[in-house]
Amino acid sequence: MxxxxxxxxxxxxxxxxxxxxxxxxxxxxxxxxxxxxxxxxxxxxxxxxxxxxxxxxxxxxxxxxxxxxxxxxxxxxxxxxxxxxxxxxxxxxxxxxxxxxxxxxxxxxxxxxxxxxxxxxxxxxxxxxRLAPIHQKYKLYNGVKPLRIDHFNMFSADVDASVAFYNEMGFRTTEYTEDAETGKVWAAWMHRKGGVHDVAFTNGKGPRLHHTAFWVPTPLNIIDLLDLMATTGWVDNIERGPGRHGISNAFFLYILDPDGHRIEIYCSDYQTVDPDLEAIKWDLKDPQRQTLWGAAAPRSWFEHGSVFEGADLKESALKAQPIIAP
Known part of the structure; x- marks a missing residue:
C-alpha cells in the first residue's frame, strides 16, 4: 500500500x-x-x-x-x-x-x-x-554530549493506519518499508521539523514506544559513550550498535535505561524540508534497510518496548519479519 x-x-x-x-x-x-x-x-x-x-x-x-x-x-x-x-x-x-x-x-x-x-x-x-542558552558552556558537555531530542519511534499494530492518521496531522513521510508479499507498510518515518523524522512507526504489538532518540555532534561521541558505559557499570545496557542505518543514513547506537526504556543516540541524517520531497521506498527483505553496515539487530530490538500508561495493546496481523540476529 x-x-x-x-x-x-x-x-x-x-x-x-x-x-x-x-x-x-x-x-x-x-x-x-x-x-x-x-x-x-x-x-x-x-x-x-x-x-x-x-x-x-x-x-x-x-x-x-x-x-x-x-x-x-x-x-x-x-x-x-x-x-x-x-x-x-x-x-x-x-x-x-x-x-x-x-x-x-x-x-x-x-x-x-x-x-x-x-x-x-x-x-x-x-x-x-525558556532558559538561558548553554550551547557554548563547553564545561557542561559530558557523556555523549546530547544536543537535542530528535524523534520518537513507536510500535504500531497497523502501520498503514498510523501513517494515515499522523499524515492528516501534517507529518510527512520521508522513508518507508513495504512488505512486497502483502503490499502493506511495515515501517514509516515521518517529520515536521525538516529532519528524517519526528515520529516513526514499526510493525509490532502496539501501541508501545520503541525508543526516543537524541542527536549528538559526531560518531566519535557515540564511541566515547560506549567506552564510558563499559567502564562505569552500564555495559549490559548496550543493546545494538554502533552502526549506520540504511533508512535515514544515520549513525546510531541503542541503549536501555535502568527501567528498560530504549534510547537511541543518533547523528548525520539529512534535510527534508522541501514540501515535494519524494518518500524513499525500501523492501522489507533488503538487509541494508535497517543496517547499512554493522551487526544485524537482535531479537530484543523487534520485541521489547515501553508501554504507554492507559493504552491497551493489540497484536499486529502483519507477521512479516526482517532479518534478526541469532
Whole structure:
C-alpha cells in the first residue's frame, strides 16, 4: 500500500516533537543514567521528578523522569506554532471522537491532552519556560554530549493506519518499508521539523514506544559513550550498535535505561524540508534497510518496548519479519 500524499495544509501547525515523560521505579538510578552518563542537564528536580534538557535546547525540558510504581510512558509532547493552533487542535481531535482535556503542566503554558486512536497519550502546547542558552558552556558537555531530542519511534499494530492518521496531522513521510508479499507498510518515518523524522512507526504489538532518540555532534561521541558505559557499570545496557542505518543514513547506537526504556543516540541524517520531497521506498527483505553496515539487530530490538500508561495493546496481523540476529 503506498503512503498517502503529504497534507501540506493540516488543520493545525505542529512545529516539532518536544518531550517525553518516563515513569521510573528508581529516580536516583535514572538520574545516574541520564545525567551522569548521557550528559543531559537538570533544569529542576525534587523527590518525585527530574526535568532534563539537552545542550542546544532553550525550552525547559525534553525529558521528565517521574518516580512511579511502574515503568511506562506517561505522554509524548509536541510544540505547536501559535495559540490559535491549540484551539484548532482541540476541535480536530474532538471531531475524531478523541479525548480533549485542558491540563496544568509545570513549566508549560496552556496544554491540550489527548490520545491518538490507539491510545498513545499526546499533549500539545505553544509556550514552555525558556532558559538561558548553554550551547557554548563547553564545561557542561559530558557523556555523549546530547544536543537535542530528535524523534520518537513507536510500535504500531497497523502501520498503514498510523501513517494515515499522523499524515492528516501534517507529518510527512520521508522513508518507508513495504512488505512486497502483502503490499502493506511495515515501517514509516515521518517529520515536521525538516529532519528524517519526528515520529516513526514499526510493525509490532502496539501501541508501545520503541525508543526516543537524541542527536549528538559526531560518531566519535557515540564511541566515547560506549567506552564510558563499559567502564562505569552500564555495559549490559548496550543493546545494538554502533552502526549506520540504511533508512535515514544515520549513525546510531541503542541503549536501555535502568527501567528498560530504549534510547537511541543518533547523528548525520539529512534535510527534508522541501514540501515535494519524494518518500524513499525500501523492501522489507533488503538487509541494508535497517543496517547499512554493522551487526544485524537482535531479537530484543523487534520485541521489547515501553508501554504507554492507559493504552491497551493489540497484536499486529502483519507477521512479516526482517532479518534478526541469532
Amino acid at each position: 503506498p503512503v498517502p500524499a503529504p497534507n501540506l495544509y493540516p488543520d493545525f501547525n505542529i512545529v516539532r516533537l518536544s518531550h517525553v515523560e518516563y515513569r521510573v521505579q528508581d529516580l536516583a538510578k535514572s538520574r545516574a543514567f541520564y545525567v551522569d552518563t548521557l550528559g543531559l542537564q537538570v533544569t529542576y528536580e525534587d523527590q518525585d521528578r527530574i526535568y532534563l534538557r539537552a545542550m542546544e535546547e532553550r525550552g525547559h525540558h525534553c525529558i521528565v523522569l517521574v518516580q512511579a510504581d511502574n515503568s511506562d510512558v506517561g505522554v509524548l509532547g509536541f510544540k505547536l506554532f501559535d495559540d490559535p493552533d491549540l484551539d484548532k487542535a482541540a476541535a480536530w481531535f474532538a471531531s475524531k471522537g478523541l479525548p480533549v482535556d485542558w491540563i496544568e503542566r509545570p513549566h508549560m503554558g496552556r496544554t491540550l491532552r489527548t490520545r491518538d486512536p490507539w491510545g498513545v497519550p499526546l499533549e500539545f502546547y505553544v509556550k514552555m519556560d
